Amino acid sequence: xxxxxxxxxxxxxxxxxxxxxxxxxxxxxxxxxxxxxxxxxxxxxxxxxxxxxxxxxxxxxxxxxxxxxxxxxxxxxxxxxxxxxxxxxxxxxxxxxxxxxxxxxxxxxxxxxxxxxxxxxxxxxxxxxxxxxxxxxxxxxxxxxxxxxxxxxxxxxxxxxxxxxxxxxxxxxxxxxxxxxxxxxxxxxxxxxxxxxxxxxxxxxxxxxxxxxxxxxxxxxxxxxxxxxxxxxxxxxxxxxxxxxxxxxxxxxxxxxxxxxxxxxxxxxxxxxxxxxxxxxxxxxxxxxxxxxxxxxxxxxxxxxxxxxxxxxxxxxxxxxxxxxxxxxxxxxxxxxxxxxxxxxxxxxxxxxxxxxxxxxxxxxxxxxxxxxxxxxxxxxxxxxxxxxxxxxxxxxxxxxxxxxxxxxxxxxxxxxxxxxxxxxxxxxxxxxxxxxxxxxxxxxxxxxxxxxxxxxxxxxxxxxxxxxxxxxxxxxxxxxxxxxxxxxxx
Numbered sequence: 001x002x003x004x005x006x007x008x009x010x011x012x013x014x015x016x017x018x019x020x021x022x023x024x025x026x027x028x029x030x031x032x033x034x035x036x037x038x039x040x041x042x043x044x045x046x047x048x049x050x051x052x053x054x055x056x057x058x059x060x061x062x063x064x065x066x067x068x069x070x071x072x073x074x075x076x077x078x079x080x081x082x083x084x085x086x087x088x089x090x091x092x093x094x095x096x097x098x099x100x101x102x103x104x105x106x107x108x109x110x111x112x113x114x115x116x117x118x119x120x121x122x123x124x125x126x127x128x129x130x131x132x133x134x135x136x137x138x139x140x141x142x143x144x145x146x147x148x149x150x151x152x153x154x155x156x157x158x159x160x161x162x163x164x165x166x167x168x169x170x171x172x173x174x175x176x177x178x179x180x181x182x183x184x185x186x187x188x189x190x191x192x193x194x195x196x197x198x199x200x201x202x203x204x205x206x207x208x209x210x211x212x213x214x215x216x217x218x219x220x221x222x223x224x225x226x227x228x229x230x231x232x233x234x235x236x237x238x239x240x241x242x243x244x245x246x247x248x249x250x251x252x253x254x255x256x257x258x259x260x261x262x263x264x265x266x267x268x269x270x271x272x273x274x275x276x277x278x279x280x281x282x283x284x285x286x287x288x289x290x291x292x293x294x295x296x297x298x299x300x301x302x303x304x305x306x307x308x309x310x311x312x313x314x315x316x317x318x319x320x321x322x323x324x325x326x327x328x329x330x331x332x333x334x335x336x337x338x339x340x341x342x343x344x345x346x347x348x349x350x351x352x353x354x355x356x357x358x359x360x361x362x363x364x365x366x367x368x369x370x371x372x373x374x375x376x377x378x379x380x381x382x383x384x385x386x387x388x389x390x391x392x393x394x395x396x397x398x399x400x401x402x403x404x405x406x407x408x409x410x411x412x413x414x415x416x417x418x419x420x421x422x423x424x425x426x427x428x429x430x431x432x433x434x435x436x437x438x439x440x441x442x443x444x445x446x447x448x449x450x451x452x453x454x455x456x457x458x459x460x461x462x463x464x465x466x467x468x469x470x471x472x473x474x475x476x477x478x479x480x481x482x483x484x485x486x487x488x489x490x491x
Contacts, residue, residue, distance in 0.1 A: 014057050016060070016418075019400075038420065066097065069130075123485070131410075154488070162221065209489050248322070276323060335387075352445060357371060459473065
């Protein structure tokens, strides 16, 4: 007599797939870490373990395609604590932006030396599967792009457009020191062009992988921001998040989108991702460029922070981030664009910045002295389900923008759907569970959240990574870290 053919059976769930407009009542069977069968009425005697899904929504594990681990705290610590927060939010794949220079590992040099240290530090520390996007900061890094693709499975790269003459938190005159690049190097528009040529050369060298090798851009214009920062700092009528938004104005984003798009056209690079668009002007610029250059496959990203917070947020300087939190009219425009299908995926831009690092106590109330960035991966899916449902967003659309679209773009070919053969990554969501966000309930070491006190109407009840449960709402994160490095594109 043969034994059970499935390792796990989750019965009585409503399966949310990223395609179509229907949620199906079904059972989900798992074998060897993969979805083996998705269908109603699967015989429970065929499984070693059987769980009752209680009619909850079964979403594909979230692909949080924009995170920062190890930026303000050591990577060895962040990898553990912040991936626990990710698991709490139904995230099963964490893609982290990383670079040389100050913050992160605080060193420069070639990626051939730098990246193996990142991978060694990461191993056996992430509770979710993880990968890295890398930023070529000097000409050496551009030359290394083919090696990074072939040897290390790095399929996505990044340009921080504002670093040329503007620091991470404000105006700066010491960019070479900050970026840790040589005196013979310049981080400017010419460098951005050469990065694009380098990425396109790699795409041509690896044609089978080309459609999943891409370049992401943080679109803000250093010169505009530096000039406006000086103006706003002298304007006593502007304070807090309103001042920071005015100091990094919306047209700075739009102009950067225009510049980046023309350079992509000039360099024949068709796979371009426009990150964390925060304003009407930025989104409109991105849509205009898509019409001007139809041969470029632009993808447009938005964060849950820019969808949930505005400049009147009581979080004040705790919500400082780049690009800034915007006025309510920009937030509403972002929602309209998302609902219209004009934004491709939603991410957290999670960057754990502990309270003592975010702003020293004696600078409370001073937006200029606060560091930029905050965490929120644990609220990405429940906040989107809560606010999206209120606005008429369909569950399938939510699954598309949190799982399928980023997985397809960034080469996670075993992720993003609940279908036979895919990794058994799963988030069970109760869409009628009201709860209030409190930082104290999160495993993140940040100690605060700009989302504090927000009431949500949906909650992640359980998360599975490749068929193993890694989170339960009543128990927290389960087991030792079992996340694997995502060599991309995956099979």
